[in-house]
Amino acid sequence: MTELGRTERIKNASDPQFATVLTTPYFFERRQPVRFAVYDMDGSSQELRDHDLIGECETTIGALVGEHGGTLHEQLTYKGKKRERGSLTVVAEEVKAAAGEAIFQIQGTKLDKKDFFGKSDPFFKIFRQSGGGWTCVGTSEVIMKNLDPVWQPFRLAIGKLCNGDDQRPLKFEVYDWDSDGGHDLIGICETTLAQLKSGTQKLELIRAKKVGRKNYTNSGVLTIRTSIEASFTFLDFLRNGYGINVSFAVDFTGSNGSPKMPSSLHYMNPMAPNEYMQAIMGIGTILADYDSDKLFPAFGYGAKFPNGTVSHDFALNGNGDNPFCSGVPGVITAYQQALHTVDLWGPTNFAPIISRMAGIAEAHSERQYHVLLIITDGQITDMADTKMAIIKASRLPMSIVIIGVGGADFSSMEELDSDHQALSHNGMRAQRDIVQFVPFRQYASQGPPALAQAVLAEIPSQFLCHMKDNNIRP
Numbered sequence: 001m002t003e004l005g006r007t008e009r010i011k012n013a014s015d016p017q018f019a020t021v022l023t024t025p026y027f028f029e030r031r032q033p034v035r036f037a038v039y040d041m042d043g044s045s046q047e048l049r050d051h052d053l054i055g056e057c058e059t060t061i062g063a064l065v066g067e068h069g070g071t072l073h074e075q076l077t078y079k080g081k082k083r084e085r086g087s088l089t090v091v092a093e094e095v096k097a098a099a100g101e102a103i104f105q106i107q108g109t110k111l112d113k114k115d116f117f118g119k120s121d122p123f124f125k126i127f128r129q130s131g132g133g134w135t136c137v138g139t140s141e142v143i144m145k146n147l148d149p150v151w152q153p154f155r156l157a158i159g160k161l162c163n164g165d166d167q168r169p170l171k172f173e174v175y176d177w178d179s180d181g182g183h184d185l186i187g188i189c190e191t192t193l194a195q196l197k198s199g200t201q202k203l204e205l206i207r208a209k210k211v212g213r214k215n216y217t218n219s220g221v222l223t224i225r226t227s228i229e230a231s232f233t234f235l236d237f238l239r240n241g242y243g244i245n246v247s248f249a250v251d252f253t254g255s256n257g258s259p260k261m262p263s264s265l266h267y268m269n270p271m272a273p274n275e276y277m278q279a280i281m282g283i284g285t286i287l288a289d290y291d292s293d294k295l296f297p298a299f300g301y302g303a304k305f306p307n308g309t310v311s312h313d314f315a316l317n318g319n320g321d322n323p324f325c326s327g328v329p330g331v332i333t334a335y336q337q338a339l340h341t342v343d344l345w346g347p348t349n350f351a352p353i354i355s356r357m358a359g360i361a362e363a364h365s366e367r368q369y370h371v372l373l374i375i376t377d378g379q380i381t382d383m384a385d386t387k388m389a390i391i392k393a394s395r396l397p398m399s400i401v402i403i404g405v406g407g408a409d410f411s412s413m414e415e416l417d418s419d420h421q422a423l424s425h426n427g428m429r430a431q432r433d434i435v436q437f438v439p440f441r442q443y444a445s446q447g448p449p450a451l452a453q454a455v456l457a458e459i460p461s462q463f464l465c466h467m468k469d470n471n472i473r474p
Contacts, residue, residue, distance in 0.1 A: 004034070006020070014086075027453070028234065028456060029286070029453040029454075029455070029456035031060055031289075033059075033060050034059060036057050039054060054078075055076025056076060056077060057074040057076055057088055062286060065092055067289055067292055069241070070235075072088075074090075100228050100230050101156065101157050101228070102161055102193065102228055102229075103227045104155075106140070106172075106225075108220055108222055108223075111205070111219065111220035112219040114184045118145055119146060119147050120147060121177040122143055122177070123175055124140045124151070125172070126139075126154075126172055127173065128161060128169070128170055129171070158193070166192060166194040167192050168193070170190065170193065172205075172222060173185065174222070186205060187207045188205060189222055196226040201223070203221065207219045232474055236474045237463070239474070241367050242367045243291060243292050245370045246371050247296060247371070247373070248284070248316075248375070249298075249300070249353045249373065250280075250299070250338075251300075251348065251378075252300045252345070253303075253377070255348070256406075266344070268336065276375055278440075278451075279451070280328065281328055282452055283451070288328055296330070297315075297357075297360070298323060298324075298325045298334050300314050301314070301352065302348055304344075312349045348376060349380070350374065350376075350386040351382050354372065357372045358393040361393070361396045365397050369398070371401060371459060372398065372399070375403045376402065377404070377406040377408055379412050380413075383412060387423060390416060390430060390435060391425060399435075399436070402416070404440060405441075410437070417433075417435050418430065432465045433462065433465075436456075438451070442454075
């Protein structure tokens, strides 16, 4: 491990309260182990080996902010054994320099006419001062043929607008739009967020080339009304009692190959876990830090039972009324046992398990967000029904992570992972993007951390999107 930092030394104290703040980057999609070690300091040496270890405790950053809600109280151990070494309380909070959004209502008055045969087609750009220059942080829509435009309310995260410094200079530039891209500058004004927050501002637009000309006053006026809307982070919700519920769905279709054959994706190689197990362990271990009870619903789909029925949402542990498994090891055990009790069959239908988990999410939505991890080896055979199930689930506190194992063509999965436009089908459109697809083998060679990062990177933003859409505050 790399040393993150040290607190100050407190002399002759058995109940010390340290004031030093230690900071570290936080990544939801990574497992970040952290160890706290307490020493009795002897002398001025900076080498830890020169001081006496009192005790230590270990956790992960994810567990600290998730399972423990930002406050860890743990007994100190010494050389792996719990002795009378005392306890340590660690309080974690997010460093927030620029929370919230600025909402600008901007209108122009008596803007210069730039088109010879008509009025201007104005739009504006907002810049923040960066070093010795300016960085554009936003551009408005164009209003055609109007010298007194009223633009739509314009929203910018305060972090993007001024990096949390409301005294940082801001610049508004107004242009006359031209189809060939050669937009003509109408005028410029400068201000700060602090000034904008103080009340409605009327700012003169100045064109430098015209300053000093006879009868030139300005090139128009911008009236800017500003409001600040509080925004909340993923950690804000975790610290206030919101949790992540994780569930698993495993592909038991015949295309995986007989589990008895080494070529099967379900083959139990005594030397190494198969791809299904790697995905469950790699992703589940990270998500477990955010699930307080560590009880995970685990299902299979596409299997045939001894009585001849085919199921697309059966409990891996065989108990349909209580499909919960204890921890990630419990999911692995239930998965291995299920391979001995069912036949791999088909087809590959996602809609039943998505609909089942959507029902659970809807019934247990109070302070809970649900993540469904679907592991599959091939193409979906009920694409239309799956799209409709996802669209319906998009209004619920729920995300769906799909991991493709094996070497099949997963091109249809990209259609469900609608990063650039909302998923739609039969005239219905998803409320938000809730699906993330990752092909396992693309990241397998890089190890579990790379897979987890690719799979889980979107979860916090999807979580926050649901909270914002439903006006839920921590």
